[in-house]
Structure formats: C-alpha cells, structure tokens
Amino acid sequence: MHEQEFHQLVNIEQGLVSPRIFIEPEIYEWELERIFARCWLYLAHESQIPEPGDYVAAFMGEDPMIVCRDPQGHIRAFLNSCTHRGMRVCREEAGHTKAFRCPYHGWTFDTAGKLIGVPRLNDGYFRQLEKEKWGLIEVAQLATYKGLIFASWDPEAPSLDDYLGDMKWYIDLMVDRLEGGSEVIGGVHKWVIPANWKFAADNFVGDMYHVPVSHGSGLALGLISERDISRGFQVSVGNGHGRGGADQWDVESWSDPASPHLKFLYENREEITHRLGQQRAQILLAGHGTIFPNFSFLDIPGFLTFRVWHPRGPERMEIWSWCVVEKKAPPEVKNMMRLAYLAQFGPGGVVEQDDGENWSQCTLAMRGRVRRRYMLNYQMGLGRQQVRPGIPGQTSPTIWSEIGQRGFYRRWLELMTAPRWSDVNTGGESNGRDESPV
Amino acid sequence: MDEMRAQFEAERFLYREAKLLDERRFEEWLDLLTDDVRYWMPVGNLEGAGAPDGQHLSYFEDNKQTLMLRIKRLGTGFAHAEDPPSRTRHLISNIVVEAFTEAELKVSANFIVFRGRLETEEDLFVGRREDVLRKVDGQWKLAARKILLDHNVIGAKNLSLFF
Known part of the structure; x- marks a missing residue:
C-alpha cells in the first residue's frame, strides 16, 4: 500500500470515509506506526502512582508499558519488555517496588529503567556487558497535564501543550x-x-x-x-x-x-x-x-x-x-x-x-x-x-x-x-x- | 434443620433459580430475591472484594430496584444487546453450605455460564458465587449475592446477562 492511497479512503470535503479503515490489516499496521508510535497517548492518572516506587501497567498501541515514579519522584514510562529476550518484566497491573526482575534470566531494572542486575556477569559476560546501554526502553517524551500522564514515542512530536492545544x-x-x-x-x-x-x-x-x-x-x-x-x-x-x-x-x-x-x-x-x-x-x-x-x-x-x-x-x-x-x-x-x-x-x-x-x-x-x-x-x-x-x-x-x-x-x-x-x-x-x- | 436438609434446600433453590434465568423468566426470578437484596460483582477478584465499601469499581452493584430496571430495559424495544436475546446456560456446581440456621443459609458455589447469541457469538463466564439465602414467609429467597469472576479483562462485548 502506498501512502497516497489513503486519500481515497478519507474525503473530508465530501464527508466520506471508507469502511476499509475499520477492517483491513495492512491499514491497521500503518496506524500502529504512524499514529500510535507518534501521537501523545494517555497512560494513567497521577493519583494512581503518588509515591516513588509506585507503578501501574498501561499500553501504547499494542506495546505493554510500565508507568512508574522513580526514586527522585519523576514519572517515567518504559516498555514492559526485558532488553535481553523481551520477556515482560512486570506482570502485575499496579503495585509498589524497588526494581523489576525479569523472570526469564533475572536481568533486573530499577524504577528509573537502569539495568542494575545481571546474573553471570563475571563468568558469562566476563564483565564486558555494557550495562548502561541495556536499560529498559523509555518513551521519547513524557508530560503531564493537570494530573493526566501522556507519552509519545516520537522525539519530533510537538509538545504535549501544543498537541492538546x-x-x-x-x-x-x-x-x-x-x-x-x-x-x-x-x-x-x-x-x-x-x-x-x-x-x-x-x-x-x-x-x-x-x-x-x-x-x-x-x-x-x-x-x-x-x-x-x-x-x-x-x-x-x-x-x-x-x-x-x-x-x-x-x-x-x-x-x-x-x-x-x-x-x-x-x-x-x-x-x-x-x-x-x-x-x-x-x-x-x-x-x-x-x-x-x-x-x-x-x-x-x-x-x-x-x-x-x-x-x-x-x-x-x-x-x-x-x-x-x-x-x-x-x-x-x-x-x-x-x-x-x-x-x-x-x-x-x-x-x-x-x-x-x-x-x-x-x-x-x-x-x-x-x-x-x-x-x-x-x-x-x-x-x-x-x-x-x-x-x-x-x-x-x-x-x-x-x-x-x-x-x-x-x-x-x-x-x-x-x-x-x-x-x-x-x-x-x-x-x-x-x-x-x- | 440438619446438614443434609440444608444442602438439599440450597441445591434445590440454586438449580431452580438457574432454570428461571436460562428460560428468561426474569420477573419470576426477581420474586426469588428479598426486597433488600444486594447483588454485587466487584472488579478484581481479590482487591475489589476486599476494598472498603464505595471505594472500588464493580461490574454490578445492584439492589432490587436497579435489577428491576435492568429487566424493564429488556422490554423497551431498544435493548439492542439482548435483541435477539442471548441463549444462556447456567451450570452451578461445587455447592457448599458454609453455615445454616432455620432462617438463613450461607452458600458458596462455582458457576460456568455459557452465552450464545446470533449466529456465532459465544462467551463463557467462569467464577464463584457467595450467596445468602433467607427464609421469607416460608420461602427461601436470595438476600445477597457476591459474584467473583475469574476473568480479569472481560472477553465479552458486554455483561448483558444475570449471574
């Protein structure tokens, strides 16, 4: 599908929209990329995570997320997926923790997303793993508006303030x-x-x-x-x-x-x-x-x-x-x-x-x-x-x-x-x- | 009242009640409820059931009046979710009488509720109920029902049925 074909699906001047955008898998895949991986999406309400270490699960499109407060009290949002094999590092819907330990091989991340624990670091990785590069994958932008937490995967997205307009x-x-x-x-x-x-x-x-x-x-x-x-x-x-x-x-x-x-x-x-x-x-x-x-x-x-x-x-x-x-x-x-x-x-x-x-x-x-x-x-x-x-x-x-x-x-x-x-x-x-x- | 009698009374009540629901005899079902009935399905099996009253969401938190409204709704001609009506089958099992007196039975039971609708729609709901049956004018009536679903994200497009 070429992106110009989308003009045949939506004609605002005449008030016409094609049923295809509600049905077709290919169009849906484009949406995941061009809409859900770029727009500001709502994650949670600040009142759900009042204290450092509090977390709540969310989704951005089909990507599972962890929204948490780091030790400094800042709200952070990460992909809920281990950087080693992709396992979901948190399987609770909400809670309080110091760290997320992956149940697959035990890689452990703190609430700032930093990789703080790796089993077999000495006799498996021979201390050559660059731990600082393998923290949890974090959203490009996160902002709140009066208690509402939003995030975007696109560093070029306009500010939340402009986006909400x-x-x-x-x-x-x-x-x-x-x-x-x-x-x-x-x-x-x-x-x-x-x-x-x-x-x-x-x-x-x-x-x-x-x-x-x-x-x-x-x-x-x-x-x-x-x-x-x-x-x-x-x-x-x-x-x-x-x-x-x-x-x-x-x-x-x-x-x-x-x-x-x-x-x-x-x-x-x-x-x-x-x-x-x-x-x-x-x-x-x-x-x-x-x-x-x-x-x-x-x-x-x-x-x-x-x-x-x-x-x-x-x-x-x-x-x-x-x-x-x-x-x-x-x-x-x-x-x-x-x-x-x-x-x-x-x-x-x-x-x-x-x-x-x-x-x-x-x-x-x-x-x-x-x-x-x-x-x-x-x-x-x-x-x-x-x-x-x-x-x-x-x-x-x-x-x-x-x-x-x-x-x-x-x-x-x-x-x-x-x-x-x-x-x-x-x-x-x-x-x-x-x-x-x- | 001995234990055997209590078990028999509880089972007979619950099976007859399930039959009324599956035959969509909702007005008759309503007559099986006490006037002060509490019909409650909390969200989140554990934390929902444990949260203080009024501080957590439920899927249902009904009294006799709101249950009556749900039944009345079916006759408005606009209850699209139940038009055409669902075909339900309530399978009630593992019935345990937790406590009994001449006037009251505390009963827990497991359920599987199957719902078929239109051509191919099928839903399965599984969970546990904790009931209080009370004797009113010589008849057992349902005074309280707590419904604990084993589902978290409900896999159905609505809960337009009774449990």
Missing part, C-alpha cells in the same frame, strides 16, 4: 473545576469488543446522533434526558480532538442519578467561576469527547469517566475505563458518582451495553469485499460550521452534527500520509482550517 480549555472543565483537581476511583473496567478502535473514538468525538436510538432504552427508563442531549453543539477542537455537549445546565437536569454530583457542582459554582471564568462555569461539564487518537471522556450529569480504546488488531479493541471524581467532593458524592457510572457504563452498564453490539455488528457487516467499495456517510452538518464567541474550535449549529468526526479523520489522514511530524499541520482549527462548504 485548545482541547485544554475543555479538559480543564473535567480536572480543574475545583481545588485539588480530580482523582481516580480504584479498579478499572477492562473488556474487549470485536471492532476496530476507531468506532469508539469516533463515537465519543462527536456522535450525539446515536444516543436516542442506540441508547433508546436509557431514554425510555428515564436515565437519559432527551432535553439534555438535544441542547448545545459539537466542536471540532483541532488536532483531531473533538467534544460535544450542552452549553448550560439548570435545575431541570437534576434527575435522580445526576443530582448529587450536579448539586455539588452548583454549590461550588463561585469557585468554578473564579477558576475557569463565567463562560466555562456555565458550560460546567465537558460532555462527550475524544483526545486524538484513543483517549475519550464522558463528563455528564452524575459522573465522569475516562477511557482508552486500545487497538488489538484491525477488528478488536480492549477498553480500559475509569471512574473519575473531584478530589474535593465529599465521600457520599464520590460514591454516588461511582454508582451512577457503573450502573450506566462499563460492560455491565445499561447504557454502554448496546454500543458494543452496534460496533461489532458494523464490523461483521462491512467485512465483505463488496461493502468495502462503498463509502460511509459523514455528511451531517457539513459546511455549516460556525465560530462562537469565546469558544475554541469550529462549532456546529446544533448538537446533531458530525463535525467532530470529520476533524478526527482529517487528522488521521494527515498523520497517515505524513512521513514526519513536521509535515503535519499543528495549528489546530483556530488557524483558519475550516471545512469547505459542500
């Missing part, structure tokens, strides 16, 4: 509304859906359209308010990021599962306004969104969840999903957020159950040779973008728009066809990159 305006809503920021509830929902990772990223980046149908049971049961999901707008934020949601919340949004959290935020509105300004205090919740490529969030009345869609082959994703709460919230509010999250989301959640059904059956229905010839329709709201005062990014007139997905796939195409980061526009939507009218 205007998305920070929305991330602040989730993790910096109140003093102390956010923290993660213990435990991770992990499950597998037989569908390409982009189905989920695409769904979260800009798809409110599916909610009344996919999650019609949630509306029928009163868990989702039709009024709430119909307000607001979608935003193509730039650099492939997107979010959508209501532009204000009021007392009528206080349905039962949502009320403790919304009430808590309302009671603290003065502080939120002071920290984030009048406009964001009114928006209050970040809504649904994806930070390109595979880190998504849902910040809605009742709870906040972060999730990563790990690629596991062209037709498979592994979901890691967390429940996130305001650190400052009283225990009963945290508990209500936790219960609201797990009743609706995660593999057992009555809302999220139906997404997996749709994405897996999309995959089954598009696998055939003939279906792959016909493009998918991403035309909703095409050419209707508008700029709203004070709101970063290109916005849609109503919540019913696929502007977020078009921004996502435009960045996907740019990265898939760009040999280096310097060939990619990193200016974001605010830099005059509009969608062309139809």
Whole structure:
C-alpha cells in the first residue's frame, strides 16, 4: 500500500470515509506506526502512582508499558519488555517496588529503567556487558497535564501543550473545576469488543446522533434526558480532538442519578467561576469527547469517566475505563458518582451495553469485499460550521452534527500520509482550517 | 434443620433459580430475591472484594430496584444487546453450605455460564458465587449475592446477562 492511497479512503470535503479503515490489516499496521508510535497517548492518572516506587501497567498501541515514579519522584514510562529476550518484566497491573526482575534470566531494572542486575556477569559476560546501554526502553517524551500522564514515542512530536492545544480549555472543565483537581476511583473496567478502535473514538468525538436510538432504552427508563442531549453543539477542537455537549445546565437536569454530583457542582459554582471564568462555569461539564487518537471522556450529569480504546488488531479493541471524581467532593458524592457510572457504563452498564453490539455488528457487516467499495456517510452538518464567541474550535449549529468526526479523520489522514511530524499541520482549527462548504 | 436438609434446600433453590434465568423468566426470578437484596460483582477478584465499601469499581452493584430496571430495559424495544436475546446456560456446581440456621443459609458455589447469541457469538463466564439465602414467609429467597469472576479483562462485548 502506498501512502497516497489513503486519500481515497478519507474525503473530508465530501464527508466520506471508507469502511476499509475499520477492517483491513495492512491499514491497521500503518496506524500502529504512524499514529500510535507518534501521537501523545494517555497512560494513567497521577493519583494512581503518588509515591516513588509506585507503578501501574498501561499500553501504547499494542506495546505493554510500565508507568512508574522513580526514586527522585519523576514519572517515567518504559516498555514492559526485558532488553535481553523481551520477556515482560512486570506482570502485575499496579503495585509498589524497588526494581523489576525479569523472570526469564533475572536481568533486573530499577524504577528509573537502569539495568542494575545481571546474573553471570563475571563468568558469562566476563564483565564486558555494557550495562548502561541495556536499560529498559523509555518513551521519547513524557508530560503531564493537570494530573493526566501522556507519552509519545516520537522525539519530533510537538509538545504535549501544543498537541492538546485548545482541547485544554475543555479538559480543564473535567480536572480543574475545583481545588485539588480530580482523582481516580480504584479498579478499572477492562473488556474487549470485536471492532476496530476507531468506532469508539469516533463515537465519543462527536456522535450525539446515536444516543436516542442506540441508547433508546436509557431514554425510555428515564436515565437519559432527551432535553439534555438535544441542547448545545459539537466542536471540532483541532488536532483531531473533538467534544460535544450542552452549553448550560439548570435545575431541570437534576434527575435522580445526576443530582448529587450536579448539586455539588452548583454549590461550588463561585469557585468554578473564579477558576475557569463565567463562560466555562456555565458550560460546567465537558460532555462527550475524544483526545486524538484513543483517549475519550464522558463528563455528564452524575459522573465522569475516562477511557482508552486500545487497538488489538484491525477488528478488536480492549477498553480500559475509569471512574473519575473531584478530589474535593465529599465521600457520599464520590460514591454516588461511582454508582451512577457503573450502573450506566462499563460492560455491565445499561447504557454502554448496546454500543458494543452496534460496533461489532458494523464490523461483521462491512467485512465483505463488496461493502468495502462503498463509502460511509459523514455528511451531517457539513459546511455549516460556525465560530462562537469565546469558544475554541469550529462549532456546529446544533448538537446533531458530525463535525467532530470529520476533524478526527482529517487528522488521521494527515498523520497517515505524513512521513514526519513536521509535515503535519499543528495549528489546530483556530488557524483558519475550516471545512469547505459542500 | 440438619446438614443434609440444608444442602438439599440450597441445591434445590440454586438449580431452580438457574432454570428461571436460562428460560428468561426474569420477573419470576426477581420474586426469588428479598426486597433488600444486594447483588454485587466487584472488579478484581481479590482487591475489589476486599476494598472498603464505595471505594472500588464493580461490574454490578445492584439492589432490587436497579435489577428491576435492568429487566424493564429488556422490554423497551431498544435493548439492542439482548435483541435477539442471548441463549444462556447456567451450570452451578461445587455447592457448599458454609453455615445454616432455620432462617438463613450461607452458600458458596462455582458457576460456568455459557452465552450464545446470533449466529456465532459465544462467551463463557467462569467464577464463584457467595450467596445468602433467607427464609421469607416460608420461602427461601436470595438476600445477597457476591459474584467473583475469574476473568480479569472481560472477553465479552458486554455483561448483558444475570449471574
């Protein structure tokens, strides 16, 4: 496959995307290289590794990672693979340690990645092993944004600050509304859906359209308010990021599962306004969104969840999903957020159950040779973008728009066809990159 | 109540309950639960079950009302994950009565739940349940169920079934 062929798969101007990008192994291999080995990927939340020696497992694409705090307290991220034979040096999901000892031959690495122990150094390597060259393989760049840990394998990638760009305006809503920021509830929902990772990223980046149908049971049961999901707008934020949601919340949004959290935020509105300004205090919740490529969030009345869609082959994703709460919230509010999250989301959640059904059956229905010839329709709201005062990014007139997905796939195409980061526009939507009218 | 009787009562209850679930007689299943039932599947077999209440994720943390909601959902016409419905088979074994009185049985059991759906979808769930059965108006009812899955990453696209 030649990289120029990708232009036939994604046509943003006409709102067309080929099913091939959700199915074909060769395209998937290109993604692992050009997207997952280059972009800033979400690893973990700082609250998961507070002390030196704390570690937590993560993935970057299909590569298993160790994220830990070294003896100096710095956050580090390494491939979880011994430099000798490749064995996974850590097989726990989280914990505390001084060192990682490989169970195969015993090479031992400290939490700064340094090779500190090698059996048979004297009578096997005759002291000629250059130990300093064989430390754990470390990411090229690691940075945090308000408690969120990201890393990239590409030394040429723009800084995390530039990469997140205007998305920070929305991330602040989730993790910096109140003093102390956010923290993660213990435990991770992990499950597998037989569908390409982009189905989920695409769904979260800009798809409110599916909610009344996919999650019609949630509306029928009163868990989702039709009024709430119909307000607001979608935003193509730039650099492939997107979010959508209501532009204000009021007392009528206080349905039962949502009320403790919304009430808590309302009671603290003065502080939120002071920290984030009048406009964001009114928006209050970040809504649904994806930070390109595979880190998504849902910040809605009742709870906040972060999730990563790990690629596991062209037709498979592994979901890691967390429940996130305001650190400052009283225990009963945290508990209500936790219960609201797990009743609706995660593999057992009555809302999220139906997404997996749709994405897996999309995959089954598009696998055939003939279906792959016909493009998918991403035309909703095409050419209707508008700029709203004070709101970063290109916005849609109503919540019913696929502007977020078009921004996502435009960045996907740019990265898939760009040999280096310097060939990619990193200016974001605010830099005059509009969608062309139809 | 002697040990043999307790074992018999526990087995009879659990087998009948499994039959109701597999025949999708969910309303009748709901009648087998006490009004204050706690139906709980923690995340992470060990640390999840050991964490203080309210500080760890669960896959299920239901009471009778939320279980009723799950069953009601199936009739909304929008429960796509269960339309067409799953074919389930609950195999309950290794039933041990850990403690018993005339009014209460503490029972642990192993399970294998098979789920078939559509043409080729197949899932297998394996684990252990710790139940409390309580006698209400002369009938045994399920008052608490802790479900400990032996899976870590759930290999299925959802948990749209009951255990």
